[in-house]
Amino acid sequence: MEGVTQEELKARLLKPLLRELQDGARDRVVVGGLEALVQNLARPFPKLLELFRGYGEKPQEERKRVLQEALRLLEGQGPSPKGQAQASSRRLAPSDPAHLLAPPQSRRKLAELGLRTVRDVLHHYPRRYEDRRTLPGARYLEEGQKATLAVKVLAKELVKTPRKGMQLVQVKAQDAWGWRITLVWFNQPWVLSQIEEGATLIVTGRVGRRNGLQLYVEHFEDEGTESLSTGRIVPIYPAKEGVSQAFLRRTVHRALELALPLPDPLEAYREDLGLMPYAEALKAIHFPEDEEALKRALLRLKFDEYLLLELKALLEAGGMVLGRSFRVEEAWVEAFKKALPFPLTRAQERVMGEIAKDMQSPRQMARLLQGDVGSGKTVVAAFALFLAAKNGAQGALMAPTEILARQHYQNLTRYLFPLGIRVELLLGSMTAKEKEAAMARLLSGEAQVAVGTHALIQEGVGFRDLGLAVVDEEHRFGVLQRRALLKLAKAPPDVLVMSATPIPRSLALTLYGDLEVSVLDEMPPGRVPVKTKVLPHRLRLQAYAFAREEVRKGHQVFVVAPAIEESEELDLKAATTLYEELKGLLPGVRLALLHGRMPAREKDEVMEAFRRGDYDLLVSTTVVEVGVDIPKATLIIVENAERFGLAQLHQLRGRVGRGGLQGYAIFIAGEAGQKTLKRLKILEESTDGFYIAEMDLKLRGPGELRGTRQSGYPELKLGDLAEDTGIIEKARALAKAIVDKDPTLDLPEHRALKEELRAQAERVGFREVI
Known part of the structure; x- marks a missing residue:
């Protein structure tokens, strides 16, 4: 075609070929058949012309192989060394580089997301989904609503506003029913070059009614000729700026086409557990046919996550170790x-x-x-x-x-x-x-x-x-x-x-x-529950007035400085500042200071002196969280309590009321927002540590599983520890049975599991355990 470069021709060919592969190679995405399109556009590419000769007459599986080889040629990867026919039937292995899935100009995008292998792409799960099986019409949108809809571009323009430095991209568009809407982008002039008149866009944004119906666009993608962004439950992936959702969907879809089916790590156990096959679960987690398929896929892949976690723990601990048998009479x-x-x-x-x-x-x-x-x-x-x-x-x-x-x-x-x-x-x-x-x-x-x-x-x-x-x-x-x-x-x-x-x-x-x-989960009789009160910061002096009263009664008081962050130096500053303030606020009260940077012997000496009664009030960082019995300690005050987890605050209040006296805990909230106070009020309502820990988990999440002490434990991508106890227990029982039967995972039915453990070790950098 005169005046058109080979790169432009390749770009024109890529979309219909990808669409054809995504449609199952049924030769229906191009009017007149795909072979006619290729003959028209691919004259400079004789290998492509030969590949597509008689395309419409080939079996469906053969068409898929033709499409895969064509895409390889267009993306500059060339045929495999053993010849074109063999290359066209090659499937990607999970360990293959991820860049095989994307054209050269797009490979950097995968690397930016940490997607280095095909397996990484397959396990790059969506963070949420949008139901685009039936997108709303513009007619039914309400002001302030966040909406996703499909529109056809009618006209576009860049508008300069009276406000200095403010530019608007305005796109006149209409939906499938002919209702008009104006799409608006603020200070994003480059958007103009990415939108063509006549194109169909999938747009997401907030609805406005100023000067007619408008949509302030937060995200958009060109539907083009693909069917991955509309007419289905659509995955929305974790991404970075410059990496579009459309690109990620195409890449994942191609990975599924070229890598599946994979060996099922749970083939020997899946049916007994009532779990979906592995390959089906991977397809359904990315492109679910319906809500039920998505639910079953989540269950299967969560189970796999927990099973690998439990297997690693058991294998690292040496599995089921034979020890000694003690008599019990x-x-x-x-x-x-x-x-x-x-x-x-x-x-x-x-x-x-x-x-x-x-x-x-x-x-x-x-x-x-x-x-x-x-x-x-x-x-x-x-x-x-x-x-x-x-x-x-x-x-x-x-x-x-x-x-x-x-x-x-x-x-x-x-x-x-x-x-x-x-x-x-x-x-x-x-x-x-x-x-x-x-x-x-x-x-x-x-x-x-x-x-x-x-x-x-x-x-x-x-x-x-x-x-x-x-x-x-x-x-x-x-x-x-x-x-x-x-x-x-x-x-x-x-x-x-x-x-x-x-x-x-x-x-x-x-x-x-x-x-x-x-x-x-039961306390000995006679233990008096600690009375707990949450105070806003403006009332904090009431806490110290109460502390003075407790000291007058001959009781002792803990005051815990705020946990600023994981820094002993900053925590020390917080503790020493509070200590100096209380010296002036509580004259006549014998004060001591305890913090994490003290030598172990000095810390023990301060705690021992406090236990003996040499001090009335101890200002401390959280080093008192795990401590000794101070029988006369009846009050603990925690400053900036919102910076602590509920479970940690519960631990801290366990320092008082241990000698039979009534204990009190006062948690001072530096931030008095409703959300903060609601969270802290849980401690006023309950003294059940396990209930509080469950609430803490739901509100704050598990954080890193074992922190730096047990580095290398993978983060859960799908698992929700606040909800998944039943799944975890089943996964743990299976892990124990597997390790008991096959401690090296060398039996044929466990080799795929072993491979997944090794691949996981490479991804997160922990040492192999088998």
């Missing part, structure tokens, strides 16, 4: 209960039964013990340590701080000494002589239980026969520190991890995929 259990100075709750009885069953099993116990502050976790841990000692083995309890370790030592001695079990304390602050004596008693077996901090995993510490490891407040340790403790055992010891931070079950199952979960 009823007489021992009764003796332990009788020695206690108080009756057990039903929850404690239930969890002790779960632990006893685990310890009797030949497999290593790996259990998370969750319980709200004051629910009696230490007694349950003492029971497990008691069973280990009765079997001739030793136990160790590792705590995050020295003062907490001392508290555990005192409590465990109180529970276990009457039963003839010696508890040993090992701390970094002890003298060399004290440490040497303690380590000698552990190595000889004279001491059956060790309690300590990181000192337990320092060089030189050994046990005669470590059979049980208890880790308190595991989130304060790294996984590597937990493993260092386990290495002190000759054979895999049983493991009990304790946490006083209530975690919703769904989050616990994903955070601790390698652990069974036990919950103490």
Whole structure:
């Protein structure tokens, strides 16, 4: 065609060829057939002319292969080395580079979105959907409404306004029923070059009625000859500026055409689980036929996400490890209960039964013990340590701080000494002589239980026969520190991890995929609930007037400085500033300051002095979140409470009312917006840590699953931990069954799962576990 470049001819050919492929190669997108169009436009491309010879007479699958090869030629990739016929039938593998899906000028767009492989494109899920099966007519639009509609461009112009620097692109358009509407873009003059008169646009924006019906356009795309943007439930993808939705839909659609069908990682289990086939789910998540198909696709792909997460946790932990089998005699259990100075709750009885069953099993116990502050976790841990000692083995309890370790030592001695079990304390602050004596008693077996901090995993510490490891407040340790403790055992010891931070079950199952979960969901009788009040910032002085009254009664007070961000330096500034202010506000009150940048020994000294009653009020950062019992502490005040999560605030108020006195918590809201106050009021309404944790999860989301301590855990793309507990439990049960049966995932039915785990490891940068 005279005056038309080859690049222009390629561009004219690309759209109808893509549309034909998307339509299933049924030769109906071009009047007169696709072969006639190619013969007219592709004269400079003899290979294309040869490819499309007799196109209308070919079987449908052969047409698809012709289209795929034609697109490869047009996009400059050329035929495969083995010849045209073989190249035309080539399918893309998930590990193939994503740029094979896009023409050269568009490949940068995929890289900007982090889409490096075909698998990345297939798993670039829509963030939402628009139902464009029946788009509204302009006639029915109301002012202020946000709408999406299809319109035909009649005329366009650039309008300069009296306002300096303001330009409007105005496009006169009409819908399919002939109703006129003006499309408006503010200060986007380049839009003019992207719109052709006579083209059909899909536009989204806010409706206005100034000077007639208008749409202030937020997003638009040229429908062109494709059918991916209208007449269906349309995916809207996460994108960046310059990357259009139309481009992403075409790219994903092409990936589905060229990569599917893929092996189904759950082929051996899918039917029993009632899940949609993998290939169908990938198609339906991007281009669902209806709402039901989308729902089933979400369920299937969520299940896959959680299964991979659980498998990684189990494989990283070594799968189902064979340990030792402990004896549990009823007489021992009764003796332990009788020695206690108080009756057990039903929850404690239930969890002790779960632990006893685990310890009797030949497999290593790996259990998370969750319980709200004051629910009696230490007694349950003492029971497990008691069973280990009765079997001739030793136990160790590792705590995050020295003062907490001392508290555990005192409590465990109180529970276990009457039963003839010696508890040993090992701390970094002890003298060399004290440490040497303690380590000698552990190595000889004279001491059956060790309690300590990181000192337990320092060089030189050994046990005669470590059979049980208890880790308190595991989130304060790294996984590597937990493993260092386990290495002190000759054979895999049983493991009990304790946490006083209530975690919703769904989050616990994903955070601790390698652990069974036990919950103490009942408080011992006689525990007085902490009374909680939320105050706006303008009333904060009332909180300190109340603090002065509590101090006059001989009680003690915690004041927590606002959590500004993850910065010890800024948190220190917040704490010291508040400390200086309170010195002037509360004359005669003995104040102390505690923050995270203090050396561990100094922090312990301040807390110990506060416990002794040397100070009336302690100004602190959140280092008191996990702390010791201060029996006289009756009030905690938290400044800028809106900067904390609900679960963290609940943890903080657990610092008071532990000595039988009525406890009070006052949360001061620096921002008094309705949304902030509504969130904080949940703490006024409930003292149930697990309910509060569930609400926190719904309101704030899970955040990063294991933070920097367990880097590499993938973010959930589809999963919703606030809603998916049932799915997670099923995925976890299957993961355990798979690892139990095939710890290396080498059986034929597990090879696709293994490949997905490896691909995931490459994507997010964590080390392979198989």
